[in-house]
Amino acid sequence: MFEGRRLILFLVFLTVAVVFLGKLFYLQLIDDTYEKAADNNAIRKIIQVPFRGEVYDRHGKLIVYNTPVYDVYITPRKAYVADTNRFCALFGITRGYFDTVTRQARSYSRVKPSIFMKHLSKQDFARIQDAMVDYPGFSITTTAFRTYQSIAFSNALGYVAEINPNSLKEQPDDYYRQGDFVGVSGIESYYEDVLRGQRGVKYRMVNSNGVEKGDYKNGKLDVYPVAGQNLYTSIDIRLQEYADSLMMHKVGSVVAIEPATGEILTMVSAPSYDPSLLAGRNFSKYYQKLALDPLKPLINRPPSAYYRPGSTFKLVQALVGQQLGIISAGSVFGHAGAPVKCHVHTTAHNDLHNAIQWSCNPYFYHAFRKILYDGTTGDTYERSAQGLKRWSELVANFGFGRKLGVDVSNEKRGNLPTVEYYNKVYKGENTWKFSNIYSLSIGEGELVVSPLKMANFAAIIANRGWYIPPHLVKGVGPRRTLDPFYKNPVSVGVDAKYYPVVIQGMQDAVLHGTVGADGRIPDITMCGKTGTSQNQKGKDHSVFIAFAPKDNPKIAIAVFVENAGFGGFAAAPIASLIIEKYLKGRVDRKAVETKFMNMSYLANVVYNRPANRVKTDTLKK
């Protein structure tokens, strides 16, 4: 009886088995959400951030390194503090802080570590280290702060800060995470990729309470951190400090370059700031203060500030005019007929050499007129356009109106007026002519340069016609690699034979020309040119470019002092002191040194004008 029921029952069993296998098939082979969820469950990524590369000066002196700091973490479930008062005394915290932080940690997670105290110094850490064994549930993680050997090299160096939300969103390769540190300006930013190294990742298995249970897949997927590479800069930190001290109480820039190599010896932006202020736990406090300072200490002026070159630009005119075959060493122009005045009324300066020595405005007015009109055809409008075209093409070779490619962030291109530029400004072709743009002849008008470009220009003259793109870093990493871009000379297209007359004029300008006695170094032949950069508001900026010695030059320099007046007064003496310091290793002219260290031009500085912005519509002056 009922033997057939065994089969019926088994069919029921089989149905269940088939349903189960179907569901299992779906779970294990079709739906992949469970696989991902499993990894999220059990695998924890541990990030290992390597130390950032160190920075050295040209003589191997350490400028920037890392100081380890210690973060204390608390794991509430494991944490046990027998005597809270003693604990607080040891850590130097209040009872209120202890209660608040432990409560926050508990509400975040009882089993995962939360930050308890940030950025303990080595000294603090040493104090608590031994006592840590008495407090289970507290763990230490090491991170590092940038530490600076010198406070003089901050603007060009830049600083390191937590990545901001925008950069986090816009990063191309998704490397950074919230809270990561990143170089913000200067070479810290430019060389970010090599300085930061490559962080490592370790995969650990964790159980449901977040407790680690061993390496995932025996560490096969782990990535070892790659240490950041050191930077060997071309900065002479002693010279940098000296230049920085000379720029106290002033707003402006100093850039010194080794002409033969394009290596930047000194790059000072004044006023500056103590870089260690931005390297610690008080970053946001000091950053606010510095960002709101009307003198803009955070800006790196040398590659980014906008100035008119003033009379220093007459050297460009002298070189370009000769190369174009329009003027020569013997060309003579008088004062008559020029809307610009000559500062020194002697009659013995009418050739090119004397015009440079005495910075004769009418001479270059006439010379520039000739550059625009000679050999060109049509009416004055058409001839101006033809002339400006050949002029601007040649001037551009000196790096004006474009970026030189220096290795700091925020380099600005400045402005070199071209035909297209004026067509735009005057709204149409053949709407402007020499009489509209003659300010260019003496380095005013729409010309905009940076101190870096002018220092590079001084190096070009020192080299008699070529330069190597200026750079702050001469080697990266243990093999001191350097981009070939910073090794290859660039010719500016003005023949070497046109330089001697200009150089002689510069030498005489220093010896018995526009440069005063404070700007002369008794035993060094310095060739220089003063400039007086006009600006919208306030007193003129004092500008000076120079190189020394005359033969086989070792240093080329540009000094800008804002609102300090005529170039020979402030900028030239400062440049001469820096050159003396660099070439002799000491300064004998103590009186001059003291005078200019203490000199202040801040009273003249117009505060409400951003230092890096000059409107270029000063045609009707």
Next chain:
Amino acid sequence: MSGSSGQLKSRIDWISVGLYALFVLLGWMSIYSAIYNPESPLGLTDAAFYTSNAGKQLIWIGTSFVLIMFIFALDFRFFESFAVFIYGLFILLLIAVPFLGVTINGSHSWFKFGSATIQPAEFAKTATALLLAKYLNDPQVNLGRFKDQWRAALIIALPILLIVGSNETGSALVFVSFIILLYREGLPSEYPSILLGGIFLFVSALMLEPLTIFLILFFFAIILVILMPIYLQRMWQTYVKMALGISVIMTLAMLVEWVVNHVLKEHQRNRIKVLLDPGFDPRGLGYQVTQSKIAIGSGGFWGKGYLGGTQTKFDFVPEQSTDFIFCTIGEEFGFFGVSVVVILFMVFLWRLMYLADLQRSRFARAYGFGVAGILFFHFLVNIGMTIGLMPIMGIPLPFLSYGGSSLWSFTVLLFIFLKLDSHRSDMLSR
């Protein structure tokens, strides 16, 4: 015809014994995997091993072997003769548990003897199967008769009531599986049909709105009317019957909702909600099912390899060695592994029912179907809950799950049958 040991050996069904051994081994391997720590693996020589689940399970397995020896040493007539006594003993134990028992894992249903703990409810299944079989062995008993159905139901109901009384609803539900035994022994087909229909109605009542159920029923009624042979007289009677049927079903459906929402306890209601809505509260009430599905689902086809699981090993799946041991197999051996387990279970059940039908005594046959039914029910509920097809109930997977009570009770349950089976030719001579 005194059975020498050689003859006994030849009469033991080695296929069933082999499958049993395979299940036990697989279970132990999974338990070892769950305690396995890749940073400091425990070996058989470590003292700590014997305090771990895997070590303890090894002891349970060893003692199970002693139990098997003991069962085979007994006279095969013992189980039939003492069925009433055994049943009575366990009923007494179930009565005593609330007073003398201890609480383990929130369940007050254990007896403690020294360091060993025993859950009488686990063994009450065997006792009930024995008594049911003995009752049916009486040639006078006919399950087609209401009187005998009622008596059989009483035998089953008594332990159910006592177990539900000690708050072990999951264990009590296992007794439902005796319907398989009774069905094989002649229970009219209406009973299992009504049971299945009831389950179907219960689930649909919870998943569907009453109006939807009504529309479905109405739709089927209309189809029936259309298909109805036109020569049928008294159409109105049929209509009345249909209307009556629909009203009864609708009342029941609404009753189900009312029972779930007002009679069931909070945790029972939640288990049902979790089952019906897989996304329900994945961190809280749905945590077990979600983690269980993650563990199994992450296994893929071949699994992560033995000892390679991350979910079951690191405590993400709760109760990973007892009720959720199937997860470990699913994660480490993948679809391949679980298919093998499911197929082996089917082979095993088929083998048991096949052997049962070979028995010449009704006692042994009924008991055999009781064993198959209990094992199937555990298989159904345990695997079903790990993959989200059944509500979570504290029901172990036979032979594989960790735990002395569970392993011992299934061993005793199975080997009593294998003992009876080895004497099936002796039965005839009786």
